[in-house]
Amino acid sequence: MQNDPETPYTPGIDRRSFLKSAAAGTAAFAAGVSLLSLARPAKAAGSLADVQTDAAKAAKELAKGRAVTLRILEPSGSLGNIKPVAERWTADTGINVEYIEVPLGEINQKVLLEAVSKAGSFDIALPASFGIPDLAESGILVDLDQLAAKYEPEGYQDSIIYKTANYYKGNFYGYETDGDAYVMFYRQDWINDPEERKRYADKYGKELKVPDTWEELDQQLAFFHRPESGRYGGALFRSQYFIAWEWWVRFHAKGFFPFTDDLAPQINNEAGVKALEELAAASKYLYPGARSNGLFENFEGYGKGDSYANIGWGGTQKYLNGDKSGVKGKLTYGPTPGGIVKGTLVRTPYFNWGWNYVVSSLSKEPEIAYLFTLYAVSPALSTIAVRDPGGYFDPFRDEHYKDPDIIKLYSKEFLDVHEASMRGSIPDLYLKGQGEYFDVLRVNVQAADIGQKTAKQALDDTARDWDRISRRIGRKGQTVQWRFLKGLYPQEARSNLT
């Protein structure tokens, strides 16, 4: 991106150049992460292409002469991605796999409960990525550095695009196995409509195209919002669980990290307040269900075809590109808009869920369990997993973007934007007590959105509560992780955010 302060901001950086620069950003990110590997022992010998056969062979050796069963604790609805892989595993190694299913909203809790009950009831779990800090702190996760050094071949993690959640305080806890980067959806046919283009150019003096900044998006939402004729600006989320995520992106796009290096919250600075005010202002231009709709209502609502823009994930696209959708083939895609920071356009795509394969510290077969995760997240097997639409996994490895079945499922245009967003993604708040921090943020952001509090009040309250939470959890430990996490932000963010 243009880091040269001499060059004035030139609008109209189109998607192509974003994709190109994102590719350049990967190298920088990889450089950042490889700093971590300097601390680790030398990598095992073994080629990346054979990793699944090697892993299966090693596991078979370890389990020789015994009847071993691996138990996986998984969230309901994810079986479609796990079963095809597990069946192949059993065929290759003779080790059986048992699934322990818990309701989707309970998965992180059940893994953490294991730390209390010490029952040893599972070997592998699939918690949501933002729960890794809490799980690591509670001692239920195996630190996989040693095992990775033993078995992980050179370059294995290179093609996993987003790996920020794999690490906590410098240690490796499990492979990311999902691609939950936020992506924007727009109605290509409305953008291409010559009448609309003319009206837009007349009104705002610029070309109607996929917006680069949040200001532009808000303008376009207002432009297309015509409830009298049954058209709405956007189907973005304003319901409580989702609303804070949009604010998170808007805030970062204004050029700031949520904390200073000393863990003092910056969220209530001028930029944060402005971001919240703009978010609340944009709510006027959203479809009727925005304040109450959850994920699937959003799919259906946008799929009806009366809104211009939407925000979502791979799962959203699976629906919108499917038979039930009324907008198949009419969409174009874009990364989450960025912001102008010190004269340059900074994009801050956001990875805000994800699933990681982790190994339980109470497992009696941690090595075999680790080998399963190595097997399951290998390029070949993970492609098989992602192909299955009956689960949550979205593409997360370079190889996935080249697979014809996956391309058919998601569409090439979407995958291009998805891949680029993954490369530059800022992480969620991977701190101990993540749920507490974010719940406070959610409640206050929503209060500001519905007018119960002013934006400043809401963010001041949040910052105050965040300080209290940090104090209670232990500022020192949190600061260590925050500084580590900050170092894992993508290059673009690290160079431009304060």
Place this chain on the structure above:
Amino acid sequence: MSRSSRTRAGQVLVLLRRIAVLVAMVIAFFPVFWLLSTSFKPYQEWASSPPHWLPGKPTLQNYRIVFAPEAARRFAATQQGSLDYKVSGSAWAAFGTSALVATVATFLSVLAGTLAAYSICRFQTGGSTFAFQFLCARMFPPIAVVVPMVVLFSMLRLTDTHLGLILAYTAFTLPFSIWMIRSFIEEIPVDLEGVARVHGMGQFEAFIKVTLPLIRGGLLATALFVFILNWSEFLFALTLTSGHVVTVTLQVANYVSASSGKLYGVQAAMGTISTITVIVFGFLIQSHLVRGLTFGAVRG
């Protein structure tokens, strides 16, 4: 009453009263009807707009997914537009677990309860505070005891086990058992046992051979009542287990898919079957429901 109904105004009044009863019946039945109806709806009709009151294209697919997942997969493969959902846990396991845990817990509860009720009733053991203790235990919000119970069960390695759940259920239905059986024993005059003892029976023997057969019906009613409580229990099942031991109340929450969220129809199918169980038992003990739900204070 009959005098007024003969007049015209009286007849209208009676008609209005019958209509009111009908309205109450409709309201009482409607949510159950909705559950039943949804269990036969194909997935397109679950949350359609406008809602389908009756299934437009009734299907057994939801029941197949619950009870015969393989058949459901085959059906979905052949029939375009059918719901295809991969299940991991079998609902049969959930029904089996619920049946096992509920039955054993009921048996233990009624057994211990009968013994204790007899002691309280005939010997006034512990005076008035004793029964009070059990009443208090029932009044406790279970959530208040769950946190330390998780800790205690962890130490005893009882989390996520059938035994742990059985113990928890037994303890929490014990007050019902004791108070309900106590009210049945109270109805049997002590003199009957006295007569038996005169004939040479021991105290306890007299109880077993004389009183117990007479309260057989009450014992059965108590057992069914406690079974219903155990079968419908949710909080302990939710917090004391982590995936291995799944009861019917928990299994319902597992029917969630990545592409459509809550699978209403499948949940409705599961719910219908588990509720029918309770309804059947409930109607068997209909006449004793009042006694049970008021700890024997009110004889229905």
Place this chain on the structure above:
Amino acid sequence: MPQQSLLQLKKPRRPLSRMSRLPLRIALVLPSQVIMLLVVAVPTLIVLWLSLTDWQPTDNIPWFKAEFAWFWNFYDLVFDERFVSAVLRTLFVVAVCVSVELCLAVVLALLFLDEWPWRKIAVSVIILPMMVVPVDAANSFFMLFGDHGPVNELLSLVLHRPIAYAWLADPHWALLPIILAEVWQWTPLMFLLVLTGFLNVPHNQWRAALALGASPARAFFRIVLPLSLPVLLVAVLIRAIETFKIFDVIYILTRGGPGATTESISMFMYNGAFVYFRMGYIAAAALLVLFVVISVCLAIYRPLHRSYE
């Protein structure tokens, strides 16, 4: 010999068989006591300890080594807005549910005082809600109050305009489906109790009143109602205690959300203990709740015991 006799005095030995002969009445209650001890008494002791610590499993410290926090948990609870609103909200829900249930029950019971051909069937249908598994009833209400569910459909018909209100996502109205689900499920119980109370009133009293010229309404309010008051009281007290514990319905319908606007005490404690894992803090809340419950128990035990006699 003095030595021997001293020994004999010091250790009077009881034969084993005598020692095992506990009084029958104690032996009978022993199984129940053991179970209650294990599952209720010991956990209460653990709660007492936990409430004085700030134990969080995410600290990777076993619970008995948790950091001592004196009475700070209680102090924090009293000033915790979320806890206080949960308590007030629960009391509100209890008051509303029990009063509505009672009124509906009385009205219904009045309709069933006489005999008619299909009365038995009517009673069976009306008590059906009581026998539905609460979790499944809650799922049914979740569907009924959905955006395009029958409730909105009916409202649209009545109000002549399209209604697709998201009841369960509204911070102000989400309590309504919860209260309606509770009332729907438990009014039948109140109905049975009230009907029992009314039918147990000796017939001769109000028959005499009617014969002496009193209107049915007057006979009802002056004779039937006062005489069935003990039963009504039991019903109200029992339902109040049970509604206080409300959890299943809230968990299924809203999980306490949006935010914390439909959290009852049980839901608050569940979220605190199993979502945020602040178990020491929630143990303190549990202790407060137990204290309140025991006090209420003491207060109601008398009337319950009396009506039972």
